[in-house]
Amino acid sequence: MTTSTLIYLLSMAMVFITLLVVGILWAIKNGQFEDLEGPAQRILMDEDDPMLPENQAKKDKPTQGKN
Amino acid sequence: MGETVVPCYHCGLPVPPDSHFQVNIVGHDEAMCCKGCEAVAQAIVDNGLADYYRNRTAMPATGANVVPEALEKLVLYDHPEIQRSFVIQAGDNAKEAVLILDGITCAACVWLNERHLRQLDGMLAVNVNYSSHRAHVTWDTRKIQLSKILHEIQLLGYNAHPYSAHNADQLRQKRHKKDLQRLAISGIAAAQVMMLAVALYAGGFYGIDINMQRLLRWFSLLLTLPVVAFAALPFYRAAWSGLRSGHLNMDVPVALAILSAFLGSVWATFMGGGQVYYDTVAMFTLFLLATRMLETGAQEKSIEAAENLLKLQPAMALRIRGNEQEFVPVMELLTGDDILVKAGETIAADGEVVEGQSSANEALLTGESRPVEKEPGSKVIAGSTNLDSPLRIRVEQVGEQTVLAGIVRLVDKAQAEKPQLAQLADRVAGWFTLALLIFAALVFAFWWWHDKNRAFEIMLSVLVVTCPCALSLAVPAALAAAGSHLIKRGILVTRSHALETLSQVNHVVFDKTGTLTLGYPRLVAVITYAAASEHQCERLAASLEQQSEHPVARAFLQQVSAKDMLPVSQLQNIPGKGISGTMAGETYWLGNRPFAGDEQVLPPDGLAEKHPGATLIWLRNAESVMALFVLQDGLRAEAKQTMDRLAEKQIKVSVLSGDEEKAVAAVAAQIGVNTFYFSQTPAHKLAVLREIQQQGDVVAMVGDGVNDAPVLAGAQVSFAMGTGIALTSQTSDIVLLSGRLSDVVDALETGAAARQVMRQNLWWALVYNLLALPFAAMGYISPWLAALGMSMSSLIVVLNALRLR
Numbered sequence: 033m034t035t036s037t038l039i040y041l042l043s044m045a046m047v048f049i050t051l052l053v054v055g056i057l058w059a060i061k062n063g064q065f066e067d068l069e070g071p072a073q074r075i076l077m078d079e080d081d082p083m084l085p086e087n088q089a090k091k092d093k094p095t096q097g098k099n
Numbered sequence: 100m101g102e103t104v105v106p107c108y109h110c111g112l113p114v115p116p117d118s119h120f121q122v123n124i125v126g127h128d129e130a131m132c133c134k135g136c137e138a139v140a141q142a143i144v145d146n147g148l149a150d151y152y153r154n155r156t157a158m159p160a161t162g163a164n165v166v167p168e169a170l171e172k173l174v175l176y177d178h179p180e181i182q183r184s185f186v187i188q189a190g191d192n193a194k195e196a197v198l199i200l201d202g203i204t205c206a207a208c209v210w211l212n213e214r215h216l217r218q219l220d221g222m223l224a225v226n227v228n229y230s231s232h233r234a235h236v237t238w239d240t241r242k243i244q245l246s247k248i249l250h251e252i253q254l255l256g257y258n259a260h261p262y263s264a265h266n267a268d269q270l271r272q273k274r275h276k277k278d279l280q281r282l283a284i285s286g287i288a289a290a291q292v293m294m295l296a297v298a299l300y301a302g303g304f305y306g307i308d309i310n311m312q313r314l315l316r317w318f319s320l321l322l323t324l325p326v327v328a329f330a331a332l333p334f335y336r337a338a339w340s341g342l343r344s345g346h347l348n349m350d351v352p353v354a355l356a357i358l359s360a361f362l363g364s365v366w367a368t369f370m371g372g373g374q375v376y377y378d379t380v381a382m383f384t385l386f387l388l389a390t391r392m393l394e395t396g397a398q399e400k401s402i403e404a405a406e407n408l409l410k411l412q413p414a415m416a417l418r419i420r421g422n423e424q425e426f427v428p429v430m431e432l433l434t435g436d437d438i439l440v441k442a443g444e445t446i447a448a449d450g451e452v453v454e455g456q457s458s459a460n461e462a463l464l465t466g467e468s469r470p471v472e473k474e475p476g477s478k479v480i481a482g483s484t485n486l487d488s489p490l491r492i493r494v495e496q497v498g499e500q501t502v503l504a505g506i507v508r509l510v511d512k513a514q515a516e517k518p519q520l521a522q523l524a525d526r527v528a529g530w531f532t533l534a535l536l537i538f539a540a541l542v543f544a545f546w547w548w549h550d551k552n553r554a555f556e557i558m559l560s561v562l563v564v565t566c567p568c569a570l571s572l573a574v575p576a577a578l579a580a581a582g583s584h585l586i587k588r589g590i591l592v593t594r595s596h597a598l599e600t601l602s603q604v605n606h607v608v609f610d611k612t613g614t615l616t617l618g619y620p621r622l623v624a625v626i627t628y629a630a631a632s633e634h635q636c637e638r639l640a641a642s643l644e645q646q647s648e649h650p651v652a653r654a655f656l657q658q659v660s661a662k663d664m665l666p667v668s669q670l671q672n673i674p675g676k677g678i679s680g681t682m683a684g685e686t687y688w689l690g691n692r693p694f695a696g697d698e699q700v701l702p703p704d705g706l707a708e709k710h711p712g713a714t715l716i717w718l719r720n721a722e723s724v725m726a727l728f729v730l731q732d733g734l735r736a737e738a739k740q741t742m743d744r745l746a747e748k749q750i751k752v753s754v755l756s757g758d759e760e761k762a763v764a765a766v767a768a769q770i771g772v773n774t775f776y777f778s779q780t781p782a783h784k785l786a787v788l789r790e791i792q793q794q795g796d797v798v799a800m801v802g803d804g805v806n807d808a809p810v811l812a813g814a815q816v817s818f819a820m821g822t823g824i825a826l827t828s829q830t831s832d833i834v835l836l837s838g839r840l841s842d843v844v845d846a847l848e849t850g851a852a853a854r855q856v857m858r859q860n861l862w863w864a865l866v867y868n869l870l871a872l873p874f875a876a877m878g879y880i881s882p883w884l885a886a887l888g889m890s891m892s893s894l895i896v897v898l899n900a901l902r903l904r
Contacts (some may be wrong), residue, residue, distance in 0.1 A: 035310055042318050049291060049322075056283045065279055070229040073206040076154070 107132035109140045109256075111158035113736045120660055125149050128358055133657045139256035146215055154488075155207035157589070159256055176261065177246045185261040186245070193223055193452055195237045201258035201600065201687025203232045208257070215255055219243060233262060233616045252577035278395075282388045285330040288322045289381035295319050296378035296883070309371075316368045317376040327361045330385045344577075347532040349566075352539075356562040357384060360882065363555055374556060379886045383563060386890040390576075390897055416447035419491065433844065436494045440485045446492065448481045454491035460484040535565055553878055560875040564885035565868050571890040573860035576900035582851035584904045590835055590842050599833030599857075600816045603797045605746055607843065608810075610802035611756035611766055612732060615840070618803065620714055621655045628700055629725045636726035640718055642667055643680050645688045651716065654730050677716075685781045687725075689718050700724045710765075734769055737841045744844045751796065755784055755810070784810040801832075801843055818843055848902070858895045867892045 059065070108122070108129035120131035122140040131137040143151055143718060146886065170600050176182065176225040183195075190197040192554040200212060209227045212234065216710055221242025227234045236248060252259040254465045295315050302312055341348035360376040360383075362722040367373035418427045419437040432438065432448055440446050442457070458470035459479055470486050473479060539561045546554035578599070584593045592598060600724050609615050625633040641659035644652035667680040677690015688695035696717040706713075706729065745752055754775040756763045763777040788810050791798055800807070800814035811817035811831045819831035835842045870890055874880050880888070 035308070035314065038311065038314060042314070045291070046321075049287060052287055053284060054288070057280055059277045060276055060283065067228045067231075069206070069208075070227075073229060088712070 105130050107136055108152075109136040109159065118658075120205070124152060131362070134304065134660055135256070135657070138800075139254070142254045142256075145210065145681045146218065148211055148214055151207050151211040154210065155205050159202060176249060177244050181724070183559060189237055192240045192373075192892040193237055194245070195235065196241055197258040198234045198236060198252075199247075199262045200227065200232045200234055200252070201260065202256065211251060211255060212257060215251060216248065217246070222248070233583045234259070250448060262500075270832055278388070281330040281333070282385070283391055285326045285385040285388055287382060288326045288383040289378075290318050290328075292322050292377050292381045295322075296593060298727060299375070300636065307832045309690045313368075313371065316364075316377075319375065320365060320368050323361065323364075323377040323380055326381050330359050332390065334387070347529045347536070348750060349532055351532055351564060352535055352562055354389065355536075356559065356566065359555075359562075360559050363559070376559065377883050379559070379563065379882045382883070382886045382890065384565075385719050386886075387566075390749065390893050407822055422771055429504075431492050432497045434494055434497065438492050438494060440490045440492055442485055442488055444485055446479050446481055446483050446485055446490075448492070448494045449496035450479055450492040451476050452479060453491050453493050457485055457487040457490050460486055477558050477566055479809045485885060527632035531570070535562075537874075538565075538872075546878070547559045556882060557875070557878045559882045560878075560880045560885040561872070563882060563889055564871045564875045564880055566880075566889045570861070571868060573864050573896050574857050576897050577853050577860060577903065578902040580856075580903040581849050585833075585846060585849055587840065588789060588845060589839070590846050592833050597816050598850050598853050600797065601799070602854035604750065604799045604816060604847060606751040606753070606756050606791060606796035607801065608791070608809075608814070609778045610800075610807050611754055611758055613761055613803035614730040614765055614801050614807075615738050615754065616734055618728040618732065620651060622654050622658055622728055623710060623713070623731045623733065624729040625829055626703060626727040626729070627725065628727070629720075629723060631725055633726070636718055636728075638663055638665065639682065639725075640689050640728065642682060643670070643678050643687060651714065685720055687718060687720050689716060691715070695724075696727075697724045700727075702727055734766060735840050739770050741840045741844055742772060744841070746771075748844075748847070750847070753791070755779060755787060755800075757781075779808070781809050785813050788813050799843070799847070801840075817844070853903055856900055860895075860899055862894060863899070864892065 105795055106112065107114050108124065109131055113133045114120075114130045114132045118130075120134060121128045121145060122131060122137055122540060123129075124140065124144055129140070129141060143149060149804055185196055187195045190855055200209075203209060203212075204227060209229050213225050213227050214311040216222055216234075216236065221239040222236070224237040225234060226236075238245070238248060243576055249259045257423040295318060299312065299315055299319075300305075301307075302315075324432055331354075334350050334357065337348060337350035338354035341350060357380055360380050363373075364375040364377050364380070367375050407564065416427060416432060417434065417439045418425050436587040437453065438447060439451075446459070452473050452475050454475060456474050458472050460470055460483060467535045473485075473490060477484075478495075479490070481496075528543070539558050542561050543554055543558040546557050581598050585592055612618055622637070625636060627636055631639075637658050637832075641663075642665040644655045645664055653692075665682045668684050669686070670678070670680040672678050673690070673694065677688060677694040678692075679686065679688045679695075681687075692698075692715065694717075695721065697763065700723075702715065710729050710731050713729050716728040718726045718728065718729060742752055750773070752772050754763060754767050756766075756777055756781050758777060760777045763775050766777040767773070776784075779787065784807070792815075797816075799818065800811050801806075801818040801820070802811050802897065804818040807819075811819060816833065817831040818833045818835055827872065833846060867888075871880065871885075876886060
């Protein structure tokens with residue numbers, strides 16, 4: 033009884049592990065681990081400056097702040 | 100003057116007193132050190148990128164080198180022949196290329212470049228890799244040209260060079276991906292297997308149904324199989340190649356432990372009973388792979404950066420055959436070919452001038468910073484720069500026969516004489532491994548005789564617990580961490596053994612031109628004779644020189660900002676003499692004494708003593724001499740401070756130069772150095788260095804030119820100024836990318852810290868191994884505990900090393 037439950041759980045685990053392995057191998061192949069610093073820096077430097085009131089007056093500043 | 104030195108807001112170098120360059124950045128007028136920095140900062144602000152200054156964490160390279168002549172050369176890159184080697188057609192009207200960005204010091208620099216390029220019309224995609232400093236750009240050929248892109252990058256104060264990936268690089272990337280895959284698979288498997296192992300151990304303790312145990316074991320076997328068959332492959336390979344070449348390396352016991360533990364477990368799984376060690380196998384492999392990855396990561400990063408440096412010079416020349424002009428690779432040039440070298444270009448081959456009159460900068464080869472006059476009949480050297488006007492050159496020597504190649508060979512020879520520390524470490528490791536294997540065999544034999552059932556388990560524990568990982572990681576981990584700490588500060592270590600030697604350095608030898616000094620003339624004094632003020636005279640001179648590309652012109656142009664220039668008419672340039680022109684209705688002459696000076700007016704007494712080796716430039720109008728400008732190769736701003744810091748550390752300092760006595764003595768006196776050698780050829784320099792080394796000193800040499808290359812290779816540790824050329828960087832152990840002299844002291848300090856960490860690590864690894872060994876041999880440590888212990892000891896070593904970052 034318990035053994036069959038275990039068999040079921042373990043085969044479920046196997047399915048998930050397979051998915052996990054396929055996923056991570058795909059990510060590696062896709063070059064997602066090439067640049068580990070970039071995304072972390074990029075998110076900090078996104079230009080949300082135009083949202084600040086003192087910057088809204090400046091018209092000549094090219095803005096990306098539509099989001 | 101000089102009490103409160105204001106740092107340049109853009110590059111951090113001190114702003115010279117009485118300079119007046121400034122840029123309004125977010126509402127504040129910020130002081131700039133030179134015209135170049137002013138231009139760069141202005142470009143950044145004008146493009147709405149002032150955020151760069153808020154986000155940056157390191158100072159960029161100085162903008163002083165942003166000069167028009169460098170920009171003009173970029174047009175060459177639009178030539179289809181040149182593009183063929185590095186540009187990919189990415190669609191009907193789209194092209195793609197990889198560019199190396201030179202001068203990146205922190206993440207904000209990358210952001211700046213990315214943001215600015217995206218704003219350009221016609222850019223389809225820009226992607227800069229933060230760690231390798233390479234930019235992938237895709238552009239619409241109808242709207243924008245590559246030269247424009249490169250130009251825009253230069254306007255921001257950086258340099259971009261096309262990069263053509265070659266085989267070694269692609270291979271390394273492939274291997275990196277493979278390593279990541281191995282790590283991922285062993286990581287996932289280890290987590291699962293350990294979970295099952297908990298059940299198995301608990302079962303062993305409290306009792307477990309035999310079927311359930313078999314099920315768990317089979318499942319563990321299934322999970323461990325990819326680890327043993329794929330993830331651990333590098334260990335078998337390294338062990339096998341070591342054995343085949345007849346010496347034991349550290350991978351032999353590792354491979355032995357993994358395979359024997361796995362096969363023993365498989366046996367137990369098939370036969371029932373006994374013990375399984377799947378968890379040990381998976382964990383052991385995972386930790387070994389992870390520590391190895393940490394170690395190679397930093398190394399690869401420095402290789403990448405070094406490669407970026409070496410690829411900076413284009414290898415094309417404009418060949419003339421009959422009436423046809425054609426760009427060809429330098430490799431295809433033959434003796435007797437004619438090539439055309441425009442002003443500002445690098446000469447591609449040794450040869451003789453057949454047409455044209457110009458001057459060449461041969462500083463890279465001779466260390467002599469003053470331009471050498473060239474006319475039909477004079478010889479030119481490959482690697483030197485043509486300054487004034489186009490030269491037609493008949494090629495005499497190419498490739499291996501050039502003077503440049505000769506110096507390279509000299510370097511190779513000197514390099515071969517270097518002590519091979521790495522080999523010694525390998526030999527020691529070999530003996531250690533042999534002792535370990537013999538010990539494990541003895542332990543096995545003892546327990547086989549004493550208690551057969553436990554023999555295998557205990558031998559496994561011994562093999563795993565004494566795995567010389569911590570020992571083998573102790574030094575490389577510290578070197579890698581110190582290397583990556585330095586690279587963040589713009590100090591590139593190209594040979595990691597250099598760090599070991601840094602801590603022993605007790606004598607630093609500096610080259611003069613380009614190292615202690617800037618390598619190009621700067622205005623050091625103005626003597627006025629008429630009513631006009633110094634600043635007015637500077638303005639007049641700079642206005643006259645506006646269009647000129649001569650190094651002397653640069654000295655003037657750096658002093659005066661573009662908006663202060665006066666319009667000049669009837670400009671006349673007399674090569675080798677000077678320049679004249681009319682401003683606001685009055686004619687002025689600027690040049691050497693016979694051209695613009697009046698024999699009646701004498702330079703002040705003592706000028707020659709005060710500024711030895713200086714170039715004198717006279718300015719006069721129709722009536723009289725107005726001013727005398729003294730131009731001299733300027734001392735680097737941080738030179739004196741660097742010498743003081745070295746003296747504090749009781750490190751001896753010498754100056755070794757190819758220049759004449761007076762000039763060297765003057766520089767030495769300014770920085771407070773007593774020992775100096777002058778008029779040295781490259782061969783002499785090497786001899787002097789050997790002499791110093793004979794006295795038992797460990798020497799660090801700092802230089803920049805090709806003429807320094809043999810000495811650099813001969814010193815125990817060598818530094819090259821990153822502003823020098825590729826060859827010097829190639830032969831030196833450490834490259835100062837930012838060109839700051841004070842980095843030498845920082846590198847020495849890091850070297851000392853790294854040595855301390857190495858010692859701690861070695862002690863810890865040794866103590867751990869000696870403590871763990873007897874317990875394992877006596878059977879008190881089970882294999883999984885051994886794996887944990889070995890991982891912890893390696894982890895401690897790595898973490899200790901990471902303190903250096």
